[in-house]
Amino acid sequence: MRRASLAEFGLPVELVEPHAPVVLFDKVCLSFDDKVILKDVTFDVRAGHTKIFLGASGAGKSTVLKLMLGLLKPDSGTIWVLGHRVDKMNEEQLMGVRHHMGMVFQEGALFDSFTVGENVGYKLYEETRLPLEEVRQRVEEVLGFVGLGEHIDKMPSELSGGQRRRVAIARAMAAKPGLLLYDEPTTGLDPMTSLTVDAEIIKLRDLENVTSVLVTHQLRDAFYVATHAASPRSGGGIEIEAAAEAKLQQADFVMLRDARIVFEGSADELRQSRDQYLKAFLS
Secondary structure (H helix, E strand, O other), rough: OOOOOHHOOOOOOOOOOOOOOOEEEEEEEEEEOEEEEEEEEEEEOOOEEEEEEEEEEOOOOHHHHHHHHHHOOOEEEEEEEEEEHOOOOOOOHHHHHHOOEEOOOOOOOOOOOOOOOHHHHHHHHOOOOOOOOHHHHHHHHHHHHOHHHHHHOHHHHHHHHHHHHHHHHHHOOOOOOEEEEEEOOOOOHHHHHHHHHHHHHHHHHHHHOOOOEEOOOOOOHHHHHHHEEEOOOOOEEEEEEOOOOOHOOOOEEEEEEOOOEEEOOOHHHHHOOOOHHHHHOOO
């Protein structure tokens, strides 16, 4: 599959040096008028790992994703994504980095007038010079991955809410991004349907080695993603099971409160915290 070359956007070809973080925020600050949104926020995301952002409404969780995408610029601090300092980039340069990122929005954000297949292949149609038959092949591949191959020619209105979210995930992964951002991907879904979406996030991380940043206020989904792993079954298919210790260490939680990070650590460390705010948030 042809990817848009970073050189076409005036950027170095290498995305990330070995062992470098996929995402790095260093003392990032952002305010809107007199309201402080983020204050001295510092964290990193390693390749193949998951970073899960929690916090009350308005805590700045989705703002973190917008900063990664370059949709917002910080007042101070530095932001590196896929080896490039995005807080100093212009829109044309940002397009080169975004090509290697995928985004799943809260409502799926599908085009109602496009078929499922056209939605999934949109980025490939618009940003690459792949032959149409190769795009169709890739679309069929990713829809098969999320278990929706038979719906390729349907309209989004013919799908359930959970199916539309899984189509959105397929669209985000179609161009084989190294980094996927999820903004409240299970909001509004019933618990069983949410688990199907969680499973796709886990499968992408573990089977496709996609680095994940998940913003959510759904605690059950957050802990499920952090504590489960996907692996191929010997007889075919994919199994989701409790994660081994090494995999547990590849998922971190970040709690935002009053514009700052008040906790960063594993699922067990979050559960065992004696901080009264964290205990109240988890109860």
